[in-house]
Amino acid sequence: MDAANALGAPTHAPGTSTSGLSERDAAILEFERHWWKYAGAKEQAVREQFDMSATRYYQVLNALIDTPEALADDPLLVRRLRRLRSARQRQRSARRLGFEV
Numbered sequence: 001m002d003a004a005n006a007l008g009a010p011t012h013a014p015g016t017s018t019s020g021l022s023e024r025d026a027a028i029l030e031f032e033r034h035w036w037k038y039a040g041a042k043e044q045a046v047r048e049q050f051d052m053s054a055t056r057y058y059q060v061l062n063a064l065i066d067t068p069e070a071l072a073d074d075p076l077l078v079r080r081l082r083r084l085r086s087a088r089q090r091q092r093s094a095r096r097l098g099f100e101v
Contacts, residue, residue: 020069024050028061029074032081 021029031049038045043054050057062085064070071078094100 021073025064025070026073028057028064029070029077032061033074033077 028050031046035042035045038049046052046054046057052060061081065078065081065085
């Protein structure tokens with residue numbers, strides 16, 4: 001065992017979590033787990049916490065939930081978010097085609 005491990009120092013690169021996610025990605029997943037606890041609208045909380053627009057946040061989130069690292073970090077959350085995204089896509093497609101799902 002080397003000196004860094006003996007002292008309990010992290011063995012991963014700075015800015016990444018042990019699951020391979022960046023700190024920002026891990027924070028986004030954590031936010032998605034508990035976003036209803038924040039006062040006000042979700043978009044306002046996104047802007048305050050991540051300093052990005054809601055549109056950009058959802059672009060980042062959608063890319064994030066497609067990564068194997070996110071799935072490994074929190075499979076239940078990622079699968080739920082994927083399922084919700086698929087349902088919204090089906091509803092949009094159905095509306096464009098003129099029928100209800």
